[in-house]
Amino acid sequence: MGQCLSCFKNQANADISTSSHRKKDELTEIVTTHQVPAIMVSDYPQQEPLLQDNEHSIVSYKNNAVLQNANTVNSYGDCSGDTQRISDKTPKPFYQKLPSIPRTMSSLGSSEPRISESKINQLYDQYKDSLEDAILAEGIENLCNDLQLNPDDFKVLVLAWKLNASQMCxxxxPEFLQGLKNMKTDSIKNIQQKLNEITCELKTDSEQFKDLYRFTFKFGLDVSSGQRILPADIAIVLWRLVFTNNEPPILNRWLSYLEKNSHIRGVPKDTWYMFLNFCEFVGDDLSSYDDTEAWPSLFDDFVEYENDQMNQNVTKNNMKIQD
Structure with missing residues (x-):
């Protein structure tokens, strides 16, 4: 108590002078005890013998280095500030303590096929028109040939649906690029395989088929002219096409009625949509049809026509029996 800074200095110098013959190993232990960073310890040679003439200055230099590094460690909160001994065991780096990633986790997503946008663009350029940046009738025909499909095949309609094509031919x-990305395909072989899978799914997935069915009406319209009603002849072709794999019992009679009545020029959107419900409701027996319900008038006319045909057939059969 009451000692000034000069007293501490004199005492420190006395301690240094009495320890002038300290061995180098002891100094190294002090340095190791305080875990002086290697970059600071390497600032002075450790293997060279201490020169007798300069041992006082060298010892002072090392003691200062030890004190400086001890203070440095204390400033980061690793030590208490006293000459507290730290374990000689060096802690393992943080990354060594992390658990290894399981093989199953590291390979997540590896089964997903890698789709190349450049391959899709190359495929598109192979079929696109020479004068317009679009695949037109000739290019679609060439694409169908490579896919080993006829242009009027059901799978071509499925492809147009998956590309979300805005119009026929x-x-x-953008439609081709995004559509193949969604299908996760970038080659002719992959398109063939994917179309086979989707076609099988449509046989059992009614919601997917309904989406395809609604798309087909839009696909048949001539959007360039602002067409909103599907021409009857186009509607007949598309009805046959969309029901390729799940033909309703009433379909042929319905299409025959449209073909015989030339005054039916077009099919509105609500009639196209409701026909799917109509097929599910009446089945093959039109006797369950109720004309008081909100069916399109075209269905009323069709059922009336079919009933007349049936009555005529019954009358003719009765006349034959009487004869």
């Missing part, structure tokens, strides 16, 4: 670059 025309695939734009």
């Amino acid at each position: 025309r695939f734009t670059r």
